[in-house]
Amino acid sequence: MAQLPKPLQELVDAFRKFPGVGDKNAQRFTFHLLRQSPADLKALSERIASLPARVTRCSVCGLVDEASPCRFDRDPSRDQTTVCVVAETPDVSVIEQSGEYHGRYHVLGGVLNPLEGVTPDQLNLASLLERVKTDHVREVIIATNPDMEGETTALHLKKILRPLGVTVTRLGRGLPMGATLEYADEVTVANALRGRQNA
Amino acid sequence: MAQLPKPLQELVDAFRKFPGVGDKNAQRFTFHLLRQSPADLKALSERIASLPARVTRCSVCGLVDEASPCRFDRDPSRDQTTVCVVAETPDVSVIEQSGEYHGRYHVLGGVLNPLEGVTPDQLNLASLLERVKTDHVREVIIATNPDMEGETTALHLKKILRPLGVTVTRLGRGLPMGATLEYADEVTVANALRGRQNA
Numbered sequence: 001m002a003q004l005p006k007p008l009q010e011l012v013d014a015f016r017k018f019p020g021v022g023d024k025n026a027q028r029f030t031f032h033l034l035r036q037s038p039a040d041l042k043a044l045s046e047r048i049a050s051l052p053a054r055v056t057r058c059s060v061c062g063l064v065d066e067a068s069p070c071r072f073d074r075d076p077s078r079d080q081t082t083v084c085v086v087a088e089t090p091d092v093s094v095i096e097q098s099g100e101y102h103g104r105y106h107v108l109g110g111v112l113n114p115l116e117g118v119t120p121d122q123l124n125l126a127s128l129l130e131r132v133k134t135d136h137v138r139e140v141i142i143a144t145n146p147d148m149e150g151e152t153t154a155l156h157l158k159k160i161l162r163p164l165g166v167t168v169t170r171l172g173r174g175l176p177m178g179a180t181l182e183y184a185d186e187v188t189v190a191n192a193l194r195g196r197q198n199a
Numbered sequence: 200m201a202q203l204p205k206p207l208q209e210l211v212d213a214f215r216k217f218p219g220v221g222d223k224n225a226q227r228f229t230f231h232l233l234r235q236s237p238a239d240l241k242a243l244s245e246r247i248a249s250l251p252a253r254v255t256r257c258s259v260c261g262l263v264d265e266a267s268p269c270r271f272d273r274d275p276s277r278d279q280t281t282v283c284v285v286a287e288t289p290d291v292s293v294i295e296q297s298g299e300y301h302g303r304y305h306v307l308g309g310v311l312n313p314l315e316g317v318t319p320d321q322l323n324l325a326s327l328l329e330r331v332k333t334d335h336v337r338e339v340i341i342a343t344n345p346d347m348e349g350e351t352t353a354l355h356l357k358k359i360l361r362p363l364g365v366t367v368t369r370l371g372r373g374l375p376m377g378a379t380l381e382y383a384d385e386v387t388v389a390n391a392l393r394g395r396q397n398a
Binding site: 004005008010011017018019020025031032033041042043045046047048049050051052054055064065088089093 | 202203204205206207209210213216217218219224226227228230231232233237240241242243244245246247248249250251253254263264265270287288289292
C-alpha cells in the first residue's frame with residue numbers, strides 16, 4: 001500500500017486542499033470519517049453539496065448570508081450611517097462578537113495584493129462608493145488586517161473615500177488584551193504610544 | 200451575527216468534530232468550501248457519502264481496503280509466515296513506505312486503554328490468534344506506538360501469543376533519523392543503548 005485505497009486517497013487529496021492541512025492531517029480527517037456512521041456521512045455530504053444553493057452574497061454589502069439583502073441590511077435597528085469595511089465574511093462575526101458595533105458592513109471579498117494580481121477592480125468597491133454617495137453614510141470604519149495587504153487596501157480605501165466627504169476611520173492599534181509589554185514587538189508599542197488615551 | 204448563517208454554522212459544527220480542529224480552523228474550512236465551484240463541492244460530497252459503500256474491513260486482517268480479503272491477503276508474493284500487528288489502518292501505509300517489510304498485516308482497530316474502557320475483547324484479536332494457529336505464521340511483529348496504551352497492548356499481545364509457539368518481536372527502539380543526541384530524552388537514549396548494534 002504505497003498509497004491508500006482509492007476511495008480514501010481521493011478524500012485525502014480533497015482535504016489536502018483545505019487551508020493549512022497537510023498530508024498527515026488529511027489522512028486523520030479521512031480516517032475520522034471512516035469511523036462515522038453512514039447517516040452522519042450523508043448529513044455532512046448534503047451540507048457540503050447544498051452550500052451553493054443555500055447561501056448567497058448580499059447585493060448591498062457582499063456578505064455571504066442566507067438571503068440578499070443580508071440580515072444586517074434588512075435590519076432597521078442597525079445604524080445605516082456607519083459602514084464597517086472588512087475583507088471577508090468571517091471578519092464580520094469577530095466584530096459582532098465584540099458587541100461594540102451596531103452599524104452596517106461592507107465585505108470587500110479580499111484585499112489588494114498586486115504581487116498575486118489582486119487589483120481594485122476585483123474587490124467589491126463600486127457598490128461601496130455607490131452606498132456612500134446615496135445612503136447617507138457618515139462614517140466608514142476600515143477594519144482590514146494590520147498587515148501589508150490590509151494596509152495597502154486601507155490606503156486605497158482612504159484615497160477613494162475621502163473625496164466623497166465621508167469620515168474615514170480605522171480600527172485602533174495598540175497592545176492586545178493580556179499582552180506582556182516585555183514581549184510586544186516595536187511596531188505594536190509604537191502604535192500603542194501614538195494611540196495613547198487619557199487614563 | 201452572533202453566529203454564522205445556518206448553512207455555514209452547520210458545516211463549522213461538523214468540521215469541529217474532526218480531530219485537532221478548533222473553531223477557527225472549522226471556520227476556515229467552511230469558507231474554503233464557499234470559494235469552491237458547485238461541481239467541486241458535489242464531487243467532495245459524493246466521496247464522503249459513498250465512503251461506507253466503497254471500503255470494507257478485510258475479514259482476514261481487519262485492514263480497511265476496497266475489497267475483502269485485502270490487497271495484502273490476496274497477494275501471494277507477500278510472505279504469509281510473518282504478520283505485522285498495527286493499531287489502525289494508516290499505520291500500514293507508514294510501514295509500506297519504509298520498503299522494509301514484505302509480510303502480511305493485522306489491524307487491531309485500536310489499542311488497549313482501560314481508562315477509556317477499551318478492553319481486549321474490543322480489539323481484533325480472535326482472528327489474529329486463529330491466523331497464528333492455522334496459517335503457518337512464524338513471526339508476529341508488534342508495531343504499536345511506544346506510548347502507554349501501545350506498550351500495554353504489546354504486553355498483552357506477547358502474553359497471548361507466546362503460548363502458541365510463535366516468535367514475537369517488536370519494532371526497534373533508539374534514536375530517530377536526524378536526531379541530536381544532546382536533545383534526546385533519557386528513555387530514548389536508554390533504549391538506544393540497550394538496542395545497540397555492531398558498527
